[in-house]
Amino acid sequence: MKVVISGYYGFGNAGDELILDAIITQIRSKEPGLNITVLSVQPEKTSSFYKVRSINRWNPFKSFWAIYRSDILISGGGGLFQDMTGSPSLYYYLLTILTAKLLRKKVFIYAVGINELKLINRFFTAFTLKLCDRITVRENYSFDMLVRWGVSQAKMDVTADPVLHREVPYVNAKRPQPKIAFVLRPPRTEVAASAGMFSKLCDSLSQRISAKIIFIPFHIEKDLGFTLSVMNSMRSTARLVQWNKPNDLYNIFSEIDMVVSQRLHGLILASLYRIPLVGISDDSKLERYLRELGQKNIAISAETNPYSLLAVIADVWEWRDEFIKNVSNILPSLQLRSKMTAEIFGNEINPAAKLK
Template sequence: MKILISGYYGFENTGDDAVLECIVAGLKERGADDITVLSNAPYVTSSKYGVKSINRNSFKDVFNGIKDSDVIISGGGSLIQDITSSKSLWYYLSIIFLGILLRKKVYIVGQGIGPIQHRYNKILANFLLKRVDMITVRDKDSLSILKELNIEKNAILAADPVVNLNVCSDERIEKILEDEGIDKNRYIVVCTREWGNNELSRVELAKAIDDISTKYNLEVVFLPFYYKKDELESEKVANYLKSPYKIVRGKYEPKEILGIIKKCSLLIGVRLHSLIFALVALVPFIGISYDPKIDGFLNSVDSKIFKVDRFSSDEIVKYAEYILNNKDEFVENLKIHLEALRELSKNNFVYLKNNSNGV
């Protein structure tokens, strides 16, 4: 069986790279060995994951890739939404449309659906998603959005594929921390991202980081998830800090980023996958939400939600104190949720059993 995977790959985004790594690993564990990925950097993707890869920006290559495949997988991440842009949504829906048109099996895997704001986009998504063979979503909020689009019979709850990510060796983690000049025993990780020009939020976040790092004697480490782009936002927040800090400057693989998080005492994250990495590493975390997908994840693990434009430093500090003063209890709760999500994540591959071509 020939499988083609579509998603936001080859852009040096740790979260999306981790999604691809886990989808490819899950497929290979179940016997799939002919996998092609649409990527912005085909050579890099091919060499990293041991798959074939073609240029996602070449219509000819994409069309031929779909034509030559038996199964089209759209996933994971937040592809079916128009908050980023309608153009992005149309791109991913066009892949789905071509798969349907060429009579391929089409599956949407481990995705967060929505929001879809524009009426025309809702009509288009409804028309195409009703015609795919199966949809697995990573949270209950996505199921609700599909229900609003009158799509229910072919949609099931799963989990973000990244809950199955493996960490690198302890030796590798220690080498990275040494190279970055980070105290391996006591540090707090901050994973932020651009959310507009709301300076007040940056000030409040910096104040919270200062208070937490001072009270618990923790070094402040900014960990970019989107290579280079998140460094800029980290610097904007860091400009308001009184505490000394470091920004991780190296380019690392997802399993290495997971290793950096594994050794920290607390993570404060605006990036969705930074929070998922913290869950996988069983590290206490505080999520600041700029998007419904963050809400969906935090709800799935019974975690408090702080809105990016409405939180105060005092609220963050108070919650951090609660977490760190009850760390064992918090981590035990994370273990329960991680186990449950890993079990749900198996649903991301149930279509392999039902595919007439087998694997």
């Protein structure tokens, strides 16, 4: 059985690399003999990390040939179907799906999140997704949106983000000086004001609860510059931690006591380790995930007062035992939903596998 995986892979974004690692682990657990090819912008690195075949996603001839020789295309996971960062990336994923369908291949949408789209983009996305054989989405919001777009409920399932399938040991360390990790991303505007706000927040946290501040850039190319500008504006000392392979992040987060994140998978890793967390973003996917955890997202702007954020973070830290109890109750159901995606995928490919 030959599988091609299409997604935002090889760009150095920790969240997407964690997703790819999870997808490969999940589908191999169901079908160990799968022949997997990943479309990546850095195929050599992807092959080395995940022990799969990988080809350059920008090479249309190799991509076409890989899909032609495959049995099924996996598109996902993550937020592929969005136009906030522009329409070209959206149409790349849609065209990849349409290529597979023109070649009469099965297409499985793997635990994606769906965002509101511009009208014309919504039309083409709905048209393309209606052609897919099975669609799994990571929350009810995405399911409801696709239903409104006219996609059949019969071919859809609500699961959860693939990274949530991972079982990690819970260690409730009682360190005298807690480690608070910040996962930041550059704002769309007012970069200097935002950097100043975060530097004041980190300095205040360091003083108020004697915290060690750690910065973890998830998307090195995009996040590192802004993260360094925050660190350089701080009066107190802070530590920068960089990852190489996606699995490095599990080791990093196992040593953290609290997470303040502007990226979704910073929050997901924190919840896996039952670490108190605070989401700070205007991105709806963070808000949707935090709602599932029973937590609130904090939307920020250039006018946000760092001391109001400090009060929220300090409150979460003070009530951390209650948070840990709450997440421990909710997490098993999310993990079960995450594992369902591989079960559904296995059921989808079994008829094709029997024909081989």
